[in-house]
Amino acid sequence: MKIKSKVKTMERIFSKNLKYHVARFQREYAWDKVDLKEFWEDINNNISFVEDEGYLTPEYFLGSVVFVKENEEATDLKIVDGQQRLTTIQLLFSNIVEALKGIDIDSKEEVVQDVYKFIEGKEDEKPFFRLENENTNDFLRQRLLYIDKKEIATNSDEEKNLLFAYEFFEKELKRKSKKLEKTEFVNFLIAIRDQLLNLQLIEITVDNEDEAYTIFEILNSKGHNLDNIDLIKNLIFKILDRDHPIDEAKSKWNFIKEKLRTRSDKINMDAFFRDYWLSYHGHVPKKNLYKEVRKWIDNDADKAFDVLNTMERNVELYLQIVDPQQGDWHQDYKQYYFTLKALKVFGVTTPRSLIMSLHRNFVDNNKPRKFKFKDDIVPMLEFIERFHFKFTAISSGRASGLEITYGKWAAKIQSAKSREEVMAILEELKVKLRKKIPLQQEFVADFGKLWFTNEETKDKKLIQYIFFNIERHIRQTNEVIPGENSLDHLNPQSNESLPEVGRMGNLLMVGKDLNEIMASKPFAEKKPMLKDSQLLVALEFLDNYGSKEEWSSDEINDRTNAMAVRAYNEIWEI
Numbered sequence: 001m002k003i004k005s006k007v008k009t010m011e012r013i014f015s016k017n018l019k020y021h022v023a024r025f026q027r028e029y030a031w032d033k034v035d036l037k038e039f040w041e042d043i044n045n046n047i048s049f050v051e052d053e054g055y056l057t058p059e060y061f062l063g064s065v066v067f068v069k070e071n072e073e074a075t076d077l078k079i080v081d082g083q084q085r086l087t088t089i090q091l092l093f094s095n096i097v098e099a100l101k102g103i104d105i106d107s108k109e110e111v112v113q114d115v116y117k118f119i120e121g122k123e124d125e126k127p128f129f130r131l132e133n134e135n136t137n138d139f140l141r142q143r144l145l146y147i148d149k150k151e152i153a154t155n156s157d158e159e160k161n162l163l164f165a166y167e168f169f170e171k172e173l174k175r176k177s178k179k180l181e182k183t184e185f186v187n188f189l190i191a192i193r194d195q196l197l198n199l200q201l202i203e204i205t206v207d208n209e210d211e212a213y214t215i216f217e218i219l220n221s222k223g224h225n226l227d228n229i230d231l232i233k234n235l236i237f238k239i240l241d242r243d244h245p246i247d248e249a250k251s252k253w254n255f256i257k258e259k260l261r262t263r264s265d266k267i268n269m270d271a272f273f274r275d276y277w278l279s280y281h282g283h284v285p286k287k288n289l290y291k292e293v294r295k296w297i298d299n300d301a302d303k304a305f306d307v308l309n310t311m312e313r314n315v316e317l318y319l320q321i322v323d324p325q326q327g328d329w330h331q332d333y334k335q336y337y338f339t340l341k342a343l344k345v346f347g348v349t350t351p352r353s354l355i356m357s358l359h360r361n362f363v364d365n366n367k368p369r370k371f372k373f374k375d376d377i378v379p380m381l382e383f384i385e386r387f388h389f390k391f392t393a394i395s396s397g398r399a400s401g402l403e404i405t406y407g408k409w410a411a412k413i414q415s416a417k418s419r420e421e422v423m424a425i426l427e428e429l430k431v432k433l434r435k436k437i438p439l440q441q442e443f444v445a446d447f448g449k450l451w452f453t454n455e456e457t458k459d460k461k462l463i464q465y466i467f468f469n470i471e472r473h474i475r476q477t478n479e480v481i482p483g484e485n486s487l488d489h490l491n492p493q494s495n496e497s498l499p500e501v502g503r504m505g506n507l508l509m510v511g512k513d514l515n516e517i518m519a520s521k522p523f524a525e526k527k528p529m530l531k532d533s534q535l536l537v538a539l540e541f542l543d544n545y546g547s548k549e550e551w552s553s554d555e556i557n558d559r560t561n562a563m564a565v566r567a568y569n570e571i572w573e574i
Contacts, residue, residue, distance in 0.1 A: 002207045003215075009059065010089060011197035014118040014130055020086060022133040023068070023078040023209075024237055024250055027230040028158035029087050029136070029165070036168045039088060043195050055191035057198050064202040068209050075123075077205070080215060083133075088165060089196055090131050093119050094145050095169040096189050099177070101147075105186055112147075115193050119145050136162060157261065209241075229270040231290045235297065239304040252308045259315045263323040271349075276314050278353035279360070280414055283407030317359060321352055332373065339381040345461050346393040350402045351384050354429075357410035361422070376419070380426050386572040387433050393462055395438040395446045405432060430574075440568050447564035451502040453493055463487060466567070467509035467537055473571045474536040485535065486515035491551045494520050498553065505559035506551070510538050523551040 013020075031039075046060045065082030079086065093115055100112045120127050133140055139159045143152040144166050154160045177185050206215060233253060240249035260267045274289060284292045297303045320328040324340035336359070343351065362377055391397040409429045416422045438446070450459045450466075464487065488510050491498055500506060510518070510533050518526045527546065530538045548555060 003204065003211075004206075005202055005204045008201055008203045009197060010062075010199040010201065011118075013065075013086075013201070013203065014197075017075055017121050017123045018130065019076050019121075019128060020067070020131050021076060021078050022083045022087075022131075022135070023080055024247070026079065026083050027227075027233070028156075029084060029133075029161050030158075031084055031088055031161065031165055033164075033168065035084075036088070036165055039085075040169070040172055043092075043192065047191050047195050055187060055194070057191055057195040059198050059200045060195070062199045062201050064204055066204045066206070066215055068207070069205040070207055078209065080206075082201075086131060087133070087162070089199070090119060091144060091162070091166045092169050092196060093193070095166065095173055096193055097147060098149075098170070099173050099189055100186070103182060103186060105182070111186075111190075116147055118193075118197070120147070156258075214238075227270045228286070228289045228293075229273050232273065232293050235290075235294055236304045236307060239297065239299060239301050240308075249305075249308060252312055256308075256311050256315050260319070263319050267319065267322055272315065272318050273311070275318065275349075275352045275356065276311055278403075278407035279314070279356040279410045280310065282411030283404045314356060314360070317356060318352070321355055335378045335381050339385040342385045342465060343388060345465050346388050348388045348392050348399075350399055351388070351406050353403075353410040354406040354413070355381075355384070357413045361413055361416075372419075376423065376426075383430055383433075383574055386574045387437065389572050390437050390443060390568070390574075391433075394450075395443055397436060397438065405429070434574065437574070440565070443568050444561060444564040447504065447567065448560050450504050452487060452507060453489075453502040456502060460487070463504065463507060464509070466504075467507075469571055470563075471509065471535055471537045474540055485509050486512045488515050488518055488526070490526065491523050491556070492520040498556075500553050500556040500560075503556055503560050504563055505556035505561075508538060508541055509535060511535065524549065 042060070046058065048056045048058075050056055062085060063082075065086065066080035068078040068080060097112055097116050097119070100108065100115065105111065119130060121130055122128070129141055129145060131140075131145070136156070136159050139152055139154065140162060142150045144162060154163055173189070176188060180188060204215070236253075237249055242248070243250075256272075257269055260269060260272060274286065277289065277293065278284070281292070281296070293307070297307065320336075321340055322344075324337050324344065326337055329336045340355075343349075358377065358380060362373065392399070409425060412425045413422055416425060450463055452460050452463050464485070467485075467487070486509070488508050489501060490506050490508055491501060493501055495501060498506075508530075510530070514529065514533055518529055521529075527542070527548075530542050533539060545551075545555070545559070
């Protein structure tokens with residue numbers, strides 16, 4: 001392997017007939033506003049203005065870049081490290097071109113070309129873009145870099161990030177143009193160009209792509225510049241390097257990445273991989289994840305491919321767990337939907353690895369476990385939901401340690417040989433989690449802090465969840481599905497003298513239409529209207545409190561405490 005390093009300016013990098021390709025293992029363009037603002041300020045702060053001399057643009061060190069250059073004559077270089085910076089610089093060059101095009105100045109075409117030549121080169125009179133990114137080439141070229149740009153819609157998060165970066169510089173230049181006269185602004189634009197060209201880099205070139213992967217890993221693992229997922233992608237692509245007849249590794253990776261984007265929620269690839277890995281292999285600290293993956297794969301192509309295949313098989317299940325929809329689970333499996341929806345309301349993510357392992361091993365017909373959904377899966381799902389309602393949603397228990405617990409037990413389920421062994425494992429888990437459940441006194445106090453008014457809606461979804469489950473409990477059936485129901489304030493919110501107006505004891509779930517009719521009527525007028533409700537929770541309220549003539553602080557506080565005790569001992573009892 002030949003490794004060469006030279007100090008170069010950006011002018012030398014972008015002035016020769018060289019093409020720079022974003023390597024296949026690179027992560028997407030990901031600079032955000034903080035990164036862009038820091039870069040823009042660094043460029044501006046390095047420029048100084050001296051009377052009679054104009055703008056001075058001294059050299060400024062920008063770090064190192066790593067390229068694969070297969071031989072001395074090669075004109076196509078693969079970017080191993082530095083694509084974020086090089087792409088950003090190209091986008092800023094393009095903005096300078098657009099700004100100059102919009103100004104009426106002498107020799108405009110020549111001035112514009114003095115910048116554009118660093119974006120588009122020519123070889124034997126044939127134009128080429130100096131920066132290539134096969135994942136976004138059409139958008140990057142036509143919408144952002146080409147001198148005659150086209151309006152093209154974004155089709156991926158990376159394209160959105162590229163457009164955001166481009167528009168960031170566009171806004172900064174427009175802001176500057178409003179402060180300067182035309183000639184001064186042109187001089188400023190040329191100064192920005194010159195400062196970009198004077199940026200200094202240490203250019204490292206290697207002649208072997210395999211070694212480039214290793215250098216990439218070393219550069220980015222030490223300082224944790226990249227997410228685990230970028231290093232894992234690099235590792236897998238290094239091992240699975242065949243691209244004929246197709247690049248299967250890249251194809252599978254892109255399928256998984258795009259699949260994760262199909263839901264309304266933005267689902268992070270790094271989070272998916274971590275939960276997926278824990279569901280098979282047990283807990284590993286986030287900082288050690290890459291090392292564990294590398295150790296397990298051990299440079300074995302079959303194992304690397306197994307990782308891709310199992311990721312592909314698990315991605316749909318993960319989406320259904322993270323962003324549950326009613327259509328995901330048919331009638332027999334609706335407890336999945338109820339539990340997963342509840343966990344989303346609670347903001348709980350730690351059980352994902354366990355649920356993945358439990359469901360995966362339930363549906364895998366190749367394993368002789370013979371799980372029974374009603375007897376085995378449903379009770380565990382209900383236990384997890386009830387535990388986190390008490391521990392997390394109401395009492396805000398600390399989640400530290402739970403990820404370790406769920407990861408360990410997920411791996412135990414994965415390794416179990418029989419249904420009986422799995423049942424014993426789940427009982428072990430229940431014992432461990434029960435020890436974390438808050439005492440009734442603590443739970444009742446925290447339940448009493450729940451609050452909802454039109455002005456304070458933080459707890460609204462949780463309160464709706466509570467009433468929905470009270471309704472299910474009264475009916476003793478799971479048939480009821482959340483519908484168009486509303487929360488009514490029994491003593492209306494307009495009663496400013498009532499300090500408990502937003503507490504649970506003053507709230508009741510009723511149908512949306514009935515809620516609109518009841519509106520801000522006083523309690524005495526609302527009470528007879530509740531007889532028309534189709535919800536048993538409303539009718540139960542009448543049975544218990546129908547004799548009350550008014551609904552004051554004492555009634556609200558007593559009902560709040562009674563609801564808390566019932567929730568703890570009956571509805572969410574485990």
